[in-house]
Amino acid sequence: MKQKRIQKLTTSLLAVLLLMGAIPYNASAADDDLNTAKQQADQLREKKDQVDQQLQSTLADIHKLEAEIQAAMHKSNDLKQQITVTEAKLAEQKERLKGRVKTMYEGGDVSFWSVLLDATNFSDFLDRMSLLTMIVEQDNNIVNEYKATQAQLKQQQVDLTSEQDLRQSKQQDLLKVEADLQSRYHDISQQIAVKDEEIADLEAAGVAAYQSYTDGMQAGTIIPQTGTGTFAWPVPTSHTINSGYGPRSGExxxxxxxxxxxxxxxxAVGDGTVWQAGTASGFGHWIVILHDNGVMSVYGHMYSNGVYVSAGQRVKQGQVIGATGSDGESSGPxxxxxxxxxxxxxxxxYINPMGYLQ
Ligand SMILES: [Zn+2]
Incomplete structure (x- = not known):
């Protein structure tokens, strides 16, 4: 919890330092750039999700169509087989009919003629003749039936082919849509990668700038105004110091x-911007002001109703910002x-505050 709070403080401090221009690089512009880049990346990710959804639905359509095409192909193969079988039967039947007619009229088949010649009288001859004619007619009917079946199968085949053509052209269209979506997805992914890199660079630049600021502080190359005594005394009505800066009971x-x-x-001991105003571990409530000379003044142990300012607010030296309390780890007001x-x-x-105070 405390760690998280400190992290948050560090980030906010960086933001304030950047905003105040305490860091020698165009921090405020960089911050704007970073926010813009993050917004753009979010928008791109949203767009990518939309394209992905369209892509998934198109792929589902394509798969459905492929299954239909596959099923129609099986059906077409079945039909082809049925047509082949019917054609074979038809040819066979035609051959049979041809044989019978030929034997009837050209007299090639002895047994056929012998049926007629074995007639005992003319009436018997006519009966036998009509029987043979019936057999031929029956053969003829079978041929016609096969022909009808064949015509039906061929019509089915024609219908199936035109349906299949339709499916295949639809498939072509969908594949084009898919290719287009894939390329858009790819483009957006690349744009996101570029944006993410931009964000990482901007963040790294911010961190580096803050690091160089703190390094500079530690190395003494960046020196905040020290010990000039220009800060006002924080409690105008009391100069009683109960406990000073430095070692105290083992800490x-x-x-x-x-x-x-x-x-x-x-x-407020000096002009500045309120960086923190609210609860803080150990302090109950605290106020932190970031001054224009780069140092921070910290006020602790107020109750919640003893904090009169809020973060981001500009304050002037001598402006009442709160009222004393005994909140947090405090033994008395x-x-x-x-x-x-x-x-x-x-x-x-923290540094010794005495040198800063008037
Ligand atoms: Zn204290």
Whole structure:
């Protein structure tokens, strides 16, 4: 929880430092660029999701169509087989008919003629003749039936082929749509990759700028205004220091404790921007002001109703920003006042505040 809070503080501090131009690079513009890039990346990701959905639905249509085409092909093969069988039967039947007619009229088949010649009288001859004619007619009917079946099968085949043509042209269309969607998906993915790289670069630049700021602070190449005594005293009505900056009962007291009854006005020690105003571990409630000279002033142990400012607000030196309390780890009403010249390893770098105060 505390770690998270400190991380959040560090990030906010960076943002404020960037905004104030305390870091020697165009931080505010970089921040805008970063936000814009992040928005663009989000929009691209949304677009990518939409294209992906369209792609999935197109692919599902294509698969359905492929299954239909496959089924129609099986049906077509079945039909072809049926047509072949019918054609064979038809040819066979035609051959049979031809044989019978030939023997009837040309007299090639002895047994056929012998049927007629064995007639006992003319009436018997006519009976036998009519029987033979019936057999031929029956053969003829069978031929016609086969022909009808064949015509039906061929019609089915024609219908099937035209249906299949339709499916195949639809498949071609869908494949074109798919290819288009794939290429759009690819393009957007590339744009996202470029955007992500841009974001990473901007973030790295921000981190590097902050790092160089804190490094500069530590190395002494960036020197915040120190010990000039230009800061106002934070509790105008009380100069009682209950506990000073420095070692205290086995630990290090990183600020000064100014004793004052609950509700005593606290003022901003200098012009600046409120960076933090709210709850803080150990402090109950705190206020942190980032001053234009790069250092931060910290005010602690107020109750929630003793915090009069909010983050981001500009304050003037001497402006009442809160009232003393005894919230958090406090043994009695007082203001814990501290000065930090940066944040290092996620912690405020506190320094002796006395040199800053008038
Ligand atoms: Zn204290």
């Amino acid at each position: 290090f007291h990183k600020g000064i404790d100014i004793g004052a009854p609950v509700g005593t006005p606290i003022v 007082h203001l814990h006042f501290a000065i930090a010249n940066g944040v290092s390893g996620g912690r405020m770098s």
